[in-house]
Amino acid sequence: MKFQDIKSLSQEELRLFLLDNGHKPYRAEQIRTWVFKQKMQTYEGLNVPAELCHLLESSFSIKSLREELKMQSADGTIKWLYKTPDNLPVETVMIPTETRASVCVSTQSGCAMGCVFCRTGSMKLNRSLEAGEILEQIINVMQIKQVTNVIFMGMGEPLMNLEAVHRACVCLHDQKTFSMGKGRLTISTSGIVPKIAELLERGTPCQLAVSLVAADNETRGSLMPVNKTWDLTELLKAIDNYMEKSGEWVTLEYILIKDKTCTKTAAKNLIRIVKPRRCKVNAIVLNDNENPELQAPSEQEVNEFLNFVRAESVQINIRNPRGRDILAACGQLSNNSLSKVAV
Ligand code: SF4
Numbered sequence: 001m002k003f004q005d006i007k008s009l010s011q012e013e014l015r016l017f018l019l020d021n022g023h024k025p026y027r028a029e030q031i032r033t034w035v036f037k038q039k040m041q042t043y044e045g046l047n048v049p050a051e052l053c054h055l056l057e058s059s060f061s062i063k064s065l066r067e068e069l070k071m072q073s074a075d076g077t078i079k080w081l082y083k084t085p086d087n088l089p090v091e092t093v094m095i096p097t098e099t100r101a102s103v104c105v106s107t108q109s110g111c112a113m114g115c116v117f118c119r120t121g122s123m124k125l126n127r128s129l130e131a132g133e134i135l136e137q138i139i140n141v142m143q144i145k146q147v148t149n150v151i152f153m154g155m156g157e158p159l160m161n162l163e164a165v166h167r168a169c170v171c172l173h174d175q176k177t178f179s180m181g182k183g184r185l186t187i188s189t190s191g192i193v194p195k196i197a198e199l200l201e202r203g204t205p206c207q208l209a210v211s212l213v214a215a216d217n218e219t220r221g222s223l224m225p226v227n228k229t230w231d232l233t234e235l236l237k238a239i240d241n242y243m244e245k246s247g248e249w250v251t252l253e254y255i256l257i258k259d260k261t262c263t264k265t266a267a268k269n270l271i272r273i274v275k276p277r278r279c280k281v282n283a284i285v286l287n288d289n290e291n292p293e294l295q296a297p298s299e300q301e302v303n304e305f306l307n308f309v310r311a312e313s314v315q316i317n318i319r320n321p322r323g324r325d326i327l328a329a330c331g332q333l334s335n336n337s338l339s340k341v342a343v
Contacts, residue, residue: 005132006060036177077323092137102149108156119334131167153188159195173205193230196238209251215269262297281316
């Protein structure tokens with residue numbers, strides 16, 4: 001039987017559990033300090049009555065993920081492959097820079113969205129992760145490095161697991177646990193329109209990034225099946241609504257693909273979308289993938305595209321790929337053992 005992870009419970013749920021079982025509710029804060037501040041992964045040493053310790057042990061797991069492999073890229077990026085208690089793969093990536101350490105967490109094992117440029121998409125969906133399983137990925141990285149930013153952009157579509165992702169964000173933002181500002185938490189979606197509105201209603205403490213990928217319906221639809229359910233018009237409406245109500249910028253992620261999204265026509269379409277909005281664009285050059293029809297553009301094509309877009313005063317940043325040699329870059333997480341360098 002798989003236990004629920006204690007890290008998945010809110011403080012209030014833990015208090016109620018304690019009350020229901022005849023224990024003092026103030027113990028909830030003590031237990032959460034143990035788990036989230038001290039980052040303990042065993043109940044041993046927790047200073048509570050033995051009876052309560054046994055109750056916790058028999059009710060909730062405190063460590064859910066089993067490390068199977070740890071790989072380090074030549075550029076310092078580290079990728080971990082974990083297995084859940086039901087033996088499903090989950091990957092986490094830590095990307096260090098001089099001033100930051102960002103962790104890209106998975107929210108599901110596999111993904112149902114089927115984006116054709118993404119290795120995770122070809123895995124299909126195993127299941128959504130619990131909030132505790134998401135938080136544990138961050139706690140594990142924190143054992144070796146102070147984490148400054150969390151990006152919900154690993155395996156899975158975060159908004160298809162919004163309850164758990166919301167819980168994880170609330171916990172990361174909580175001053176009594178991780179105390180991370182909302183500007184340091186980014187949820188990236190492929191464009192689940194009704195869930196963008198729900199994110200707003202819930203007041204999830206996070207920034208929003210949307211994988212635009214392509215700026216016209218035909219190209220986007222050929223790359224991302226989600227565009228057939230919610231096309232660009234609906235997606236942009238949801239983004240505008242989010243920006244208006246939250247007062248926040250939204251980041252658009254754009255993938256440069258030869259002859260598809262890295263052409264003059266594509267640049268004009270992108271300008272048309274971005275110019276009237278408070279959006280900035282993060283572009284990446286397509287990473288290695290298993291689809292022979294999708295190729296990366298040449299450096300010259302990339303520069304021409306960027307110059308054309310920037311000439312219209314659109315803010316577009318090109319992101320350096322990190323961890324390509326260990327298949328840790330965007331769209332490469334797939335439990336694939338090729339090119340892995342264990343450390
Ligand atoms: S890009 Fe994201 S949403 Fe699309 S298949 Fe990959 S993991 Fe899923």
